[in-house]
Amino acid sequence: MADKNSTNGSSPKPSTQALTTNQGRPVGDNQNSVTAGRRGPITLDDFQLFEKMAQFNRERIPERVVHAKGSGAHGNFVVTHDITKYTSAKLFSKVGNTCPMFIRFSTVGGEKGSADTARDPRGFAIKFYTEEGNWDMVGNNTPVFFIRDPLKFGDFIHTQKREPGSNLKSATMMWDFWSLSPESLHQVTILFSDRGIPDGYRHMNGYSSHTFSLINAAGELHYVKWHFKTNQGIKNLPVEEAEKLAGADPDYSQRDLHHAIERGEFPSWRVQIQVMPESEIDKFKYNPFDLTKVWPHADYPVIDVGVMTLDRMPDNYFAETEQAAFNPSNIVPGMGYSPDKMLQGRLLSYPDAHRYRIGTNYDLLPINARKNAGANYNRDGAMRFDGNYGSLPNYEPNSFGGPAQDPRYTERPYTTSTTLEKIARYDHRENNDDYTQAGDLWRLFDEGQKNRTAKAIADSLGQTPLRIQKLQLSHFKKADAEYASKIASLLGKDQHPEYLHGPDAAELPAAARLPEK
Template sequence: MSDKKVLTTNNGAPIADNQNSRTAGPRGPVLLDDFQLIEKLAHFNRENIPERRVHAKGSGAHGTFTVTNDITQYSHASLFAKVGKQTPVFARFSTVGGERGSSDTARDPRGFSVKFYTDQGNWDIVGNNTPVFFIRDALKFPDFIHTQKRDPKTNLKDPQMMWDFWSLSPESLHQVTILFSDRGIPDGYRHMHGYGSHTYSLINEDGVRTWVKWHFRTEQGIKNIHPQKAAEMDGANPDSAQEDLFKAIEHGDYPKWRLYIQVMTEEQANNHPENPFDVTKVWSQKQYPLIEVGVMELNRNPENYFAEVEQAAFEPSNVVPGTGLSPDKMLQGRIFAYADAHRYRIGTNYQQLPINAPKCPVHNYQRDGAMRFYSPDNAPNYEPNSVDNAPKQQPQYAEPPMHVPAGTMDRHDHRVDDDYYSQPRALFNLMNPDQKQLLIDNIVGSMKNVKRDIQIRQLKHFYKVHPDYGSGIAKGLGIDVDLIKS
């Protein structure tokens, strides 16, 4: 019998595959019977109290979203009903890996989340300032975030953990290239784009579903911070992004983002050479050009940070009629994980808090629980019932069926495509010489104390992206380029 330790679930059952969620076919949706995924995400959400496990350090503001272009051919959502319609919003920006007291100038993706208080319920876009992510399967999310947190023995941030994981997860190359580029440290929150990142869906009045990508493009222009300047700012004011956003709004300099979509028909998706639900990849804007939707303006600061920012709860499961989800494996995991994290961190009735409460009537049969604000008078807590005027289901709001590829229910390997390199290569080729050198210098600085075998493993990936990319980093680390060409 082997002396190797067997990976198990919490009840001691051996795990055969810790890389892939169970899905209905290779591109199909994640299955609820994947108890391994549920256990992993549920335990991860409960590891820390009381701050957010990720996106702990953040800033927020109130504002409006105004429709500027008719997209009713794609969606019957009420907030898009006509040009000029205005919807109140609350947006929260954040770093990802740091704690609540961490620096606003860390090299880290930035969370970019918006809650639309529509007249048909709250709709949330919960994304980042990058169009892609490091992983494509939610089963790996706890593992990935552990590498961004502190070593359980030393309680220190450790590049060794990051690069060990990334070098064994080549699907991360696209996001790693963005993270270590000049856009890895945005100059505050006003000067960065935002993305839904995942593929979502819109549904029109005829029940036709269209796949979409959401893009918020800053009207203030992109501004980034050089690492040396970031270190200086961190020492002088670790809350520089919070201060910049708050003061801009306080002085009437209201930041704006123009919202766009990319659209892909179901037929186009079925014939797309790449998986259109893979969050580690983007859609070509030449093939799927940006279509303007409207403008978001932030024009009011919170009156109480804890009540309005710290207790704000965003979740991709908040959809409204005319909007929808997709079979994206990471998105499907987040649908469970975010709401579960809020129930744990804030309480089961977190959606009744003023910052999270819809601005339209809410009628359901949920009752009681800690911190329950209200319950309907003289109403039952079960359904179906024969009580007059009790809430009843409305079939007209049903989504059209979502077709999934025929296939077996199994843990399908998400690393069968082999194309981890073309999109990072396209991004690298878009950079000018100064941007390429800064990217290389940033990675050298991060990898310099990582074990040599991990350096070489990762460098082989960079070299496959582009020889100049891999050899430039190898030179900075003092590694013979011949060692990474294989």
């Protein structure tokens, strides 16, 4: 339960203290990463992003800083449909191909001992042990996320953890951040809807959320989003039942998964993709690489790829589930990335976090090790427990027959935009619609789900200062007038229309540059 009194509810006072890096360099923009053009990838000279990410990754030992509470299982993936026109990856070279895989489900914000039934997104991370190396799909049970720029990731996660002073969870921290970050509205709507509390891990979908790419044998690139649709059917927990289970059986989701596999009721998911040709990225109605938005299925229908089935629990939880390390940069030939800013940040953040949490050689642990043969020039490091490549040379190029590069596997260049722009910190909220998709989702709900979603939001938002309530209600109104009015009514603000117009500009911090829709 969030602490109603935590975080000072008074209006923010102008700060006279300059924001700086750890070394004292003044910061001019703490809201936007440096990118190669408005839609372009993040560049390596963004020292501020890397400092924030590296610092954030080292905040907790030894549990994961996010996704600390998790459950894992082994299984197999089978290709059921031909997608060779999109990718040259050997795994998809013919229908019927199979590969072993390991999955780790998790909650996101809670500590390792927290309840499985919290209102929280669920992690959905899969490691495919293919013949060309490991392919990791690190996603969630929602197709979008709260933010679109990785510079804000540590800030966001802090709001889901504990307040520095009281060490209590704080609704004020969460809604303060969300109200000042309207790009979160789509994910917030999902989180407080019926799907905010899945009934265990077997009855929820998974999504890559990020946009990746596939490259075929002709070198043609298509951008894709991955979907994992549960064959068990979607089931969610009512709030009252979730709260009871949090006390009676905090390991409910893990127990459900374990017992189902023990009974031989092997859970499975249909693996699907949405496909966007590279030539269409500038023709789409918004940035296709924006993690806060979905691709409408009417525009880009899902295409079946295969089936994933879980049939074995780990022999040892620590050795497998706890030490499993997933990395979105682990892809195989025939696959690629995209200019998705959040994905670009995770390509750096995930392996950095693993090296800190588990060690330099985390990818040699059995649960993380590739199943195919391979060799490179990476050597030494703490806990190197294999032969360390013996007396083979540890440099390249060399004339002693060490492993050599193969130009056939050079990464295929990809397009970020047909418009060349300067490398700079672009305001990700400028000319960006953060309300339509959240409103569209609200309008899909039936009356019962609308009422339950509004109540869940009002119960949480009602614990915050009035200025935060006013700002957040103004966002709901921009998404859908009914959305705002139902919540305002539950908060007792429906007779005060001024609450739907947001706070005065003087009540907002300088970072909250909110564009009008």
